[in-house]
Amino acid sequence: xxxxxxxxxxxxxxxxxxxxxxxxxxxxxxxxxxxxxxxxxxxxxxxxxxxxxxxxxxxxxxxxxxxxxxxxxxxxxxxxxxxxxxxxxxxxxxxxxxxxxxxxxxxxxxxxxxxxxxxxxxxxxxxxxxxxxxxxxxxxxxxxxxxxxxxxxxxxxxxxxxxxxxxxxxxxxxxxxxxxxxxxxxxxxxxxxxxxxxxxxxxxxxxxxxxxxxxxxxxxxxxxxxxxxxxxxxxxxxxxx
Amino acid sequence: xxxxxxxxxxxxxxxxxxxxxxxxxxxxxxxxxxxxxxxxxxxxxxxxxxxxxxxxxxxxxxxxxxxxxxxxxxxxxxxxxxxx
Numbered sequence: 001x002x003x004x005x006x007x008x009x010x011x012x013x014x015x016x017x018x019x020x021x022x023x024x025x026x027x028x029x030x031x032x033x034x035x036x037x038x039x040x041x042x043x044x045x046x047x048x049x050x051x052x053x054x055x056x057x058x059x060x061x062x063x064x065x066x067x068x069x070x071x072x073x074x075x076x077x078x079x080x081x082x083x084x085x086x087x088x089x090x091x092x093x094x095x096x097x098x099x100x101x102x103x104x105x106x107x108x109x110x111x112x113x114x115x116x117x118x119x120x121x122x123x124x125x126x127x128x129x130x131x132x133x134x135x136x137x138x139x140x141x142x143x144x145x146x147x148x149x150x151x152x153x154x155x156x157x158x159x160x161x162x163x164x165x166x167x168x169x170x171x172x173x174x175x176x177x178x179x180x181x182x183x184x185x186x187x188x189x190x191x192x193x194x195x196x197x198x199x200x201x202x203x204x205x206x207x208x209x210x211x212x213x214x215x216x217x218x219x220x221x222x223x224x225x226x227x228x229x230x231x232x233x234x235x236x237x238x239x240x241x
Numbered sequence: 242x243x244x245x246x247x248x249x250x251x252x253x254x255x256x257x258x259x260x261x262x263x264x265x266x267x268x269x270x271x272x273x274x275x276x277x278x279x280x281x282x283x284x285x286x287x288x289x290x291x292x293x294x295x296x297x298x299x300x301x302x303x304x305x306x307x308x309x310x311x312x313x314x315x316x317x318x319x320x321x322x323x324x325x
Contacts, residue, residue, distance in 0.1 A: 049257070099293065102286035
């Protein structure tokens, strides 16, 4: 599949601007985790108070990527774990027979962030929320490309967010996972701005990813390399330009 | 009563994460929902749970009376006083 990517905005610890990401891709800046959150002053306080860390990172990347225009784009939201810190707290409350917070319960579904965005931006276009294991980031592009083609769209917003999982779950996931949000506008293919993506089933069952998948893609995207192979347990991804 | 009023205001602010609001900003008599403070139906549920936890007072979600009890800080405090 061939498509373009515009206005890629990503937030991962100290890496936040295109310049940060370019320096990182060239090996001149290293990633350091950090608890800072975007201020999101453009969101009214009564709406902002309900945004978790997970939601704030997603909102920042989505709104920066969209800029002033494009307020009615269709969207694909992807996350492997969703807002797991919130979900884990709810499960703990159930286990200890405490009353659940109705607000947290209402916002614990996988599409909560994209729903809050839809209310804030008054964007009533089609929005989906997907999860595809360790391939969630790459599959977001596949899903977005499918919608672009099948619904004959020119552009679609893609947003991917995941956080380092709560401590109880550390042993189940790779320690390469990081807290990150990435958003970009996926567009129809053109000469100036094009990416080619293919994938096939993984034939080497021992193969595991070299780095956290979204970071592998961003390293390709923000560097001058023309090709990259991204491996996961299930797939071999190939990106080129 | 005035002690309870301040306590309930503090509870509203903390439970509903009203980060820019001080207890003095909430009028005792003014509507909490929609018009006055601008709270919504999810806030009503959240506040119901918090009041149950803090004062062991259960508020029936569907009754017309609940709407009256939830109208303002004053009406909420009267209800808590009578039922705890």
